[in-house]
Amino acid sequence: MASRPMRLYYEDENGNHLPDHDGEPPAGARYQVAQFPAQLTTTYVDLDYRGAGSPVIARAEVGYAPGLVLAMVRPTLPERIKQIIRFGSKAPTYDYETAVLRAALACERCGNAMAYRYGLSWGYREGSEAWTRCPTSCQLCRPQ
Ligand SMILES: [Zn+2]
Secondary structure (H helix, E strand, O other), X not given: OOOOOOEEEEEOOOOOEOOOOOOOOOOOOOEEEEEOOOEEEEXXXXXXXXXXXXXXXXXXXXXXXXXXXXXXXOOOHHHXXXXXXXXXXXXXXXXXXXXXXXXXXXXXXXXXXXXXXXXXXXXXXXXXXXXXXXXXXXXXXXXX
């Protein structure tokens, strides 16, 4: 569901950005730099850790669809119109941080349902055949 836009580039040993490449490191490349602007990182830290090294127990990274987050924060007029046509009401909006958390933590099934609800061109309605066929589930679509 969620796309993970990534920027990948190379630098020489002095940190100078090297020109674009065609899938291979350019001549003179020393460092590869990968940036993930649409990724939520969750870190677990042991507060009782007393040893040497890092108290970090685990780190998890999940991507999210930037377009879905934008629609959840500040939908465009066409998205608002689609929301009303599809559901008879506007979808709720959220602050940016809440929208990122909701979009990133959604499984494929509820991410697609959210996209449809928010008036995007992709996704499907909750309860539809595609929604029923989707094998994923999470706390958002299957509350415990
Ligand atoms: Zn779900």
